[in-house]
Amino acid sequence: MARYGMVIDTRKCVGCMDCVVACETENNVPVGFSRDWITTEVRGTFPDLTMEIRSERCNHCENPPCVTCCPTGASHVSELGIVKVTAERCIGCKACISACPYGARYVHPKGYVDKCTFCDHRIKDGKDPACVSVCPTHCMYFGDLDDPKSTVSSLLRTRKWHTLLPEAGTRPRVFYLT
Amino acid sequence: MLEVTSTRHNPGIDPMLHVWGWEIPLYLFFGGLVAGMMVLAGVAMLRTARGEDTKAFFSIQTPLLGFMLLNIGMLALLLDLAHPLYVWAIYITFQPLSPMSWGSWVLLIVYGLLLISALIRLPESWPWLGERVPLLQKASDVFVKHPGRMRGLGVANIAFGIAVGIYTGILLNTMVARPLWNSAVLPLLFLFSGLSAAAAAVHLATVVFPGRPAPRGLIGGALAAMTQPLGAEPPAKKTIDTVIRADVAFLIIELVLIALLLLSLATSTLSHIEAARLLFSGSYGLVFWVGVVAIGILTPIVLQALELSHRIPHTVVPAVLVLAGGFALRWVLVNAGQASAIVQATAP
Numbered sequence: 001m002a003r004y005g006m007v008i009d010t011r012k013c014v015g016c017m018d019c020v021v022a023c024e025t026e027n028n029v030p031v032g033f034s035r036d037w038i039t040t041e042v043r044g045t046f047p048d049l050t051m052e053i054r055s056e057r058c059n060h061c062e063n064p065p066c067v068t069c070c071p072t073g074a075s076h077v078s079e080l081g082i083v084k085v086t087a088e089r090c091i092g093c094k095a096c097i098s099a100c101p102y103g104a105r106y107v108h109p110k111g112y113v114d115k116c117t118f119c120d121h122r123i124k125d126g127k128d129p130a131c132v133s134v135c136p137t138h139c140m141y142f143g144d145l146d147d148p149k150s151t152v153s154s155l156l157r158t159r160k161w162h163t164l165l166p167e168a169g170t171r172p173r174v175f176y177l178t
Numbered sequence: 179m180l181e182v183t184s185t186r187h188n189p190g191i192d193p194m195l196h197v198w199g200w201e202i203p204l205y206l207f208f209g210g211l212v213a214g215m216m217v218l219a220g221v222a223m224l225r226t227a228r229g230e231d232t233k234a235f236f237s238i239q240t241p242l243l244g245f246m247l248l249n250i251g252m253l254a255l256l257l258d259l260a261h262p263l264y265v266w267a268i269y270i271t272f273q274p275l276s277p278m279s280w281g282s283w284v285l286l287i288v289y290g291l292l293l294i295s296a297l298i299r300l301p302e303s304w305p306w307l308g309e310r311v312p313l314l315q316k317a318s319d320v321f322v323k324h325p326g327r328m329r330g331l332g333v334a335n336i337a338f339g340i341a342v343g344i345y346t347g348i349l350l351n352t353m354v355a356r357p358l359w360n361s362a363v364l365p366l367l368f369l370f371s372g373l374s375a376a377a378a379a380v381h382l383a384t385v386v387f388p389g390r391p392a393p394r395g396l397i398g399g400a401l402a403a404m405t406q407p408l409g410a411e412p413p414a415k416k417t418i419d420t421v422i423r424a425d426v427a428f429l430i431i432e433l434v435l436i437a438l439l440l441l442s443l444a445t446s447t448l449s450h451i452e453a454a455r456l457l458f459s460g461s462y463g464l465v466f467w468v469g470v471v472a473i474g475i476l477t478p479i480v481l482q483a484l485e486l487s488h489r490i491p492h493t494v495v496p497a498v499l500v501l502a503g504g505f506a507l508r509w510v511l512v513n514a515g516q517a518s519a520i521v522q523a524t525a526p
Contacts, residue, residue: 017185037186045179056186065354071278072267089267092260094190094197095278101355101520103195106188111261165520167447168354 003081004118005145005173006132007152007161008055012139015040015053019131019140023057026119026130030109035116036131052178055131055140058083058104058116059164059172066096066105075113081173082120087112101168118142145173180522195356195516201258203508206346207375208251209285210368210504213346214376215244216288216339218421219295223332227325239303241295241335243383248292252285277352281345288338295331298322306396343369350515358453358511358518361442367435371504374428377421378478378500384418385494418492422482425500429479436471453518462514465506474503 015038023029023036036057043050060083067075067083074089075096085096085105090112097105097113108114119129123142127133132140143150155161156175163172190197219240256262269286273279298318301308308315321327347365354360443454457466478496485492 020185033188034186037184039185040183042181042183043179056184065352068273068275069278069352071273071276071282073271073273074267087261088264090261091264091267092262093258093278094260095276095349095353097191097197098195098516099353099355103186103188103191106191107197107260112264113260165522167449168520170354 002144003146003173004060004123004142005152005175006057006060006118006129007141007155007175007177009139009141009155009159009177010052010054011177012137013053013055014137015055016136018134018136019055022130022134023116026122027117029114033106033108033114035114052176054176055135056102056104056164057131057174058118059102059170059174060116060118061170061172063169063171065099065101065168065170069095069099071095078120080118080120080123082118083115084117084120085113085115087114101165101170102172182522195519196513198258198512198516200509201254203505203512204254205251205258206368206508206512207505208247208254209346210343210372210508211375211379211501212244212248212251212288212292212372213339213341213343213369214372214374215240215247215379216292216335216342217373218376218380218424219244220332220335220337220339223295223328223335226322227328227332229325238299239296240380241292241299243379245289245292245296247379248285248289277345277349281342281349284338284341284345288342291331291334291338294321295335340369343372346372350511355520356453356515356518357447357449357520358443358456358515360446360450360453361439363435363439363442364511367432367439367507370428370432370435371507374425374432374500375504377425377428378497378504381418381421381425382494382497382501385497419486422486422496425496426479426482426486429475429500433471433475433479436475448523449519449521452521453514456514456518457510462510462517465510466514469506470503470510473499474506475500478503 039054039056041052064083072089074086078084092111105115128142132142141151143152159177161175268282298321301315301318344365347368350359351364443450478499481496484490
């Protein structure tokens with residue numbers, strides 16, 4: 001089984017939101033909802049400031065609290081190692097939304113809980129997720145973390161990186177290069 | 179300084195989590211209340227098995243009252259679901275790591291237990307039914323005439339009552355993303371809050387539903403069974419005093435558990451300290467300290483202590499305050515808990 005992950009180079013990201021628009025179009029995300037979004041983090045005191053721009057989404061954690069708390073198994077890890085929701089099993093109890101430290105999930109207007117799928121319908125055809133494929137600065141990489149020859153694996157070996165809220169113990173599979 | 183800007187604006191998630199409104203606190207309140215009532219009914223059943231208190235109230239119709247109240251809680255739970263037509267999906271699987279899955283199956287057993295416990299005593303409070311439905315009378319005899327079985331039913335009521343009371347806390351407790359709930363004290367706090375609410379509810383019911391000789395017919399009997407949930411005989415003064423004394427004990431334990439909850443949060447990580455801070459200011463602080471602690475716990479302790487020592491007459495005021503405090507506790511913890519989040523450390 002592949003272990004898909006995403007690597008995003010914050011040194012190249014300009015926060016253009018192309019990934020956000022591409023996701024909305026590709027996945028028919030209802031208006032007013034986001035499966036991915038841009039976070040801008042400014043640290044320091046003027047004039048010594050540093051800024052990090054990140055394209056954020058579900059981290060497809062290796063230890064996903066949203067999956068363990070689900071009473072029906074609607075929230076699950078797919079055969080591609082991707083955290084997904086089966087709409088026909090979801091009762092809309094929202095426990096997974098409360099359990100997610102990243103705010104990556106929302107209630108779809110149709111009632112079930114919805115989120116980023118890493119565009120697994122595209123992965124199955126050998127394509128990158130929509131957000132990755134449209135990025136004009138080529139700051140996003142997608143691939144198999146178990147394959148040592150993949151771009152994502154070599155980037156994680158050679159560059160400094162961090163994940164979001166590592167203290168939550170969720171082991172995210174979206175990595176940010178710094 | 180740390181300044182974070184996000185383009186995300188998902189309803190119920192941003193700017194702070196608020197996916198659970200009034201329904202979940204109401205459900206947790208009634209769940210805890212019924213859990214406590216099962217424990218009290220279970221204790222009464224053990225006494226019935228020993229031949230004490232065979233005709234009076236608690237063991238006879240507390241389960242019936244509990245069954246009715248549980249339905250209110252379950253209705254609130256159903257109203258909270260965003261995809262309610264798929265609620266059956268809970269009962270085609272068992273997820274061992276999901277507290278909600280455990281709770282759903284335990285609640286199914288609880289429904290059965292309450293129904294059995296209520297039905298077997300119905301022929302006593304509604305003789306018409308026992309005469310017309312011999313099967314019910316037979317089922318009643320199976321338990322009521324055998325102290326061993328009655329004892330078993332009592333133990334089952336106590337065990338599953340405690341399970342439900344604890345489950346409502348574990349449900350919140352397991353979510354690492356919500357620091358306010360990350361204390362192992364929470365399940366115990368909900369259990370004892372449920373027990374004190376149950377004692378208050380039973381006390382209230384003895385006053386609201388005075389015992390009258392039960393009419394024997396179809397309509398009169400049914401009405402009597404429903405509107406006199408504690409049975410035809412008014413409870414003895416001694417028993418009421420025992421309930422009040424138990425309520426005071428539960429409230430004192432609750433107070434200690436609240437102190438432990440705050441202490442465990444205040445001595446933990448920055449996220450937990452910030453979470454505890456939510457209970458010390460704004461509307462959460464007001465509801466917590468005035469609604470839960472002052473009105474819901476301290477005032478009833480004082481009033482009931484004065485009642486027990488005959489310095490003031492018995493009233494239902496403390497019972498009403500305890501019930502209001504029990505709901506306020508669920509409300510403030512569910513809402514402030516959602517508002518709590520893992521905090522990022524900032525550079526000096």
